Amino acid sequence: MKTNFTNQQPSLGPELYDKDYYLKSLPGLEYLEKDKVDPTISKTIQFGSITAGDRVLDFGCGRGNLVIELARRGVYAVGVDFSENAVEFAKSYVTQFSEGIRNRSQFFQFTINELQFENEFDKIVFNQVYEHLHDWELKILIEKYKIGFYYPPN
Secondary structure, rough: OOOOOOOOOOOHHHHHHOOHHHHHHHHHHHHHOOOOOOOHHHHHHHHOOOOOOOEEEEEEEOOOOHHHHHHHHOEEEEEEOOOOOHHHHHHHHHHOOOHHHOOOOOEEOOOHOOOOOOOOEEEEEEEOOHOOHHHHHHHHHHHHHHHOOOOOOO
């Protein structure tokens, strides 16, 4: 069933997410040190029951922290973001990690409409992305990937 979206607000442009956003505005800079893990990432992995060997898509990967932590744990992880700056940052950031982590991590720039992954992933993660999308964009993603939202207990 195709959803017809009329009077939709335009997507937030990738120009809002420039290099300064990732280096100065986006919280979590303290977790860019190699051995520090953002507690929200650990909780995402736990709540998503993500384990070594899983194939995971991180939609809206930002700096790539989740993808890198997943790869560190033996997960094959792909991060996608519509911001060229995010993808460039993530590709640069992952170079400081081991070859095994680099081999299990990939980063791509895509818009919602360009995403064409089908049956390639065991899990899709939207970690701290929901608030950046309009309802019509979320509907496209849900319809496209037949995903349900999991809300961890308080």
